[in-house]
Amino acid sequence: MLTSLLNQTAPTSTQNTAEPVVKVEGLNHYFGEGSLRRQVLFDINFVLHPGEIVLLTGPSGSGKTTLLTLLGALRSVQEGSLQVLGQELRGAKPSTLVQVRRKIGYIFQAHNLLRSLTSAQNVRMALELHNGLSPQEAQRRAETMLAAVGLGDRVHYYPEQLSGGQKQRVAIARALVSHPKLVLADEPTASLDSKSGREVVTLMEKLAREQGCTILLVTHDNRILDIADRVLHMEDGRLESQPIA
Numbered sequence: 001m002l003t004s005l006l007n008q009t010a011p012t013s014t015q016n017t018a019e020p021v022v023k024v025e026g027l028n029h030y031f032g033e034g035s036l037r038r039q040v041l042f043d044i045n046f047v048l049h050p051g052e053i054v055l056l057t058g059p060s061g062s063g064k065t066t067l068l069t070l071l072g073a074l075r076s077v078q079e080g081s082l083q084v085l086g087q088e089l090r091g092a093k094p095s096t097l098v099q100v101r102r103k104i105g106y107i108f109q110a111h112n113l114l115r116s117l118t119s120a121q122n123v124r125m126a127l128e129l130h131n132g133l134s135p136q137e138a139q140r141r142a143e144t145m146l147a148a149v150g151l152g153d154r155v156h157y158y159p160e161q162l163s164g165g166q167k168q169r170v171a172i173a174r175a176l177v178s179h180p181k182l183v184l185a186d187e188p189t190a191s192l193d194s195k196s197g198r199e200v201v202t203l204m205e206k207l208a209r210e211q212g213c214t215i216l217l218v219t220h221d222n223r224i225l226d227i228a229d230r231v232l233h234m235e236d237g238r239l240e241s242q243p244i245a
Contacts, residue, residue: 020047021084021181022046022182023047024045024081024082025045025080026081027045027070027077027081028078028079029041029079040237041066042238044067048182048216053208053217054214054230055225055227056231062234063236063237068216070082073104077091085100085182087099101129103180103182104181105213107171108187110191111168111170114159119154119157119158120139122170123142124138127177127178129178141177142173145173146169149170151169164191164192164193168189168196168200169200169203172200172207176207176213179211181213182213182215182216183208185215185218188201197224201217204217205227
């Protein structure tokens with residue numbers, strides 16, 4: 001069932017898999033203005049390659065979430081170069097940023113499901129950004145992806161009827177249903193117990209590898225480090241260990 005969905009949503013054009021999904025050079029970022037201006041990211045340099053699962057660790061306040069929002073085109077790049085999926089984000093037009101966002105899947109700590117929508121409707125939201133899909137096809141793909149994350153019997157359930165782990169599974173389905181090339185996850189296991197957290201991360205790893213997308217996952221959870229191809233660590237706005245490009 002999942003293979004069928006991936007075949008239908010995978011890009012049809014030939015792409016150079018040697019090109020990095022993300023390339024960051026000399027990235028600096030500041031909050032505030034004037035005498036209150038404070039630097040929060042310092043000379044960030046790294047590359048994410050196609051198909052990698054990379055964990056980003058570090059204490060609270062070290063700049064991890066700020067970096068993630070920059071990568072997701074949710075915050076303006078101030079200094080340095082930030083290329084995502086071949087597009088330079090510094091100075092990019094709003095319309096360009098929207099196009100980049102459409103190619104990224106987002107998974108957040110709080111799952112961010114709309115309480116008034118069913119599981120399938122929440123997943124379908126990610127497909128509304130993509131033109132050309134009929135409501136029937138969008139519903140079918142949402143139900144197929146929910147089945148792939150083990151929630152085929154929860155398609156019509158509302159968030160309040162789901163456990164914490166099930167809500168995160170819906171969030172994973174929503175992030176992956178459009179077959180993104182990049183998934184950004186911010187503490188997806190923080191509100192889960194150890195068993196549910198492991199199940200959620202293992203599921204993310206399985207589906208992402210099947211889809212061939214890249215994952216950057218921010219975490220404090222040392223119990224999931226084994227799923228990563230690489231681990232990056234941030235301290236006081238700096239990457240302490242630079243990855244090999």
